[in-house]
Amino acid sequence: MTDPIAPQILIVDDARDIREPLGQYMRKQGYRTRLAANAAEAREILADAAIHFVILDIMMPGEDGLSLCRWLVAQGGPPVLLLTAMADETDRIVGLELGADDYLVKPFNPRELLARVRAVLRRSPPEIAPTPSGKRKFANWTHDPDALKLQHADGQLIDITTAENRLLSIFLDQPRTVLSRATLLDLTAGREAKVYDRAIDNQISRLRRKIEPDPKNPQILVTEWGGGYRLVADVEVAP
Structure with a gap:
């Protein structure tokens, strides 16, 4: 199951044999995806959904990808990666001048596209979740986010x-x-x-040393191999 708060990617391409397999591939990599066959459909999705990245084909009937890219950049929209035909060097240059974040020439390797998407997302402005106020209890701990403290039941x-x-x-x-x-x-x-994946592993290790009875055999904050991490505890608001 795709993480409900994973980045959501909009794939805009009039070629169904590219659009749908690419959507399936990106979902398997942990991203949420929305698909559009043209710029009009893309605009409707962008108006209603939180989109974090757009994969955009340049050559489409009706409004082309360059026009939609220009509009996205003017609106301060999400990062854009353009999909271009081999001969469209001018379009690639124009797209980058308009503010596209990257481009990829068709036909492409999905793994390369994935790497480029990840690289652009890392360069994008941070979207840091606010830390909620109010104490909460889990396992034998009470978390006080305002005071930056944990209190054990003892x-x-x-x-x-x-x-x-x-x-x-x-x-x-x-x-x-x-x-x-x-x-x-x-x-x-x-x-x-400058942030790298292992930074999370290091933070998890430090947190485990504070909340786990045996950090080498975690029972509260567990590792899901190939998936990530999971808090194995019920959470309730502390009085």
Whole structure:
């Protein structure tokens, strides 16, 4: 199942044999996807859904991809990767001049497209989830996000960093849900170029040393191999 807070990608291409397989591939990589056969459909989706990235074919009937790209950039919209034909060097240059973030020549390897999407998302402005106020209880702990503290049922108080505070809050928002590294990166550190996947692993390790009875055998914040991490605990508002 795709993570409900994973980045959502809009794929705009009039070729169904490209649009639909690409949508399936990106979903398998953990992204949510919306599909549009033309610019008009794309505009409707953009008006109603939170789109984080647009994969946009240049050559389409009606309004072409360059026109839609120009409109997206003017609106301060999400990052855009253009799909171009081999001979369309001029269109590629124009697209980049308009503000497209990257381009890829057809036919392309889906793995290369995935790598380019990830790279652009990392360079995009951070979308850091706000840390909620209010204490919450999980396992034998009470989390106080305003005070940056954890209190154990036995009365022990532990200080946590701002980064640990935000990370724990995200897990408490979605208990028993597998959260991928990419999702956690987006919601904690933002998509900065210097941030790397293992940064999340390091933060998880530090958090485990504070909340797990045995950090080497975690029972609260567990690893889902190939998927990410999951908080295995019920969460309730603390009085």
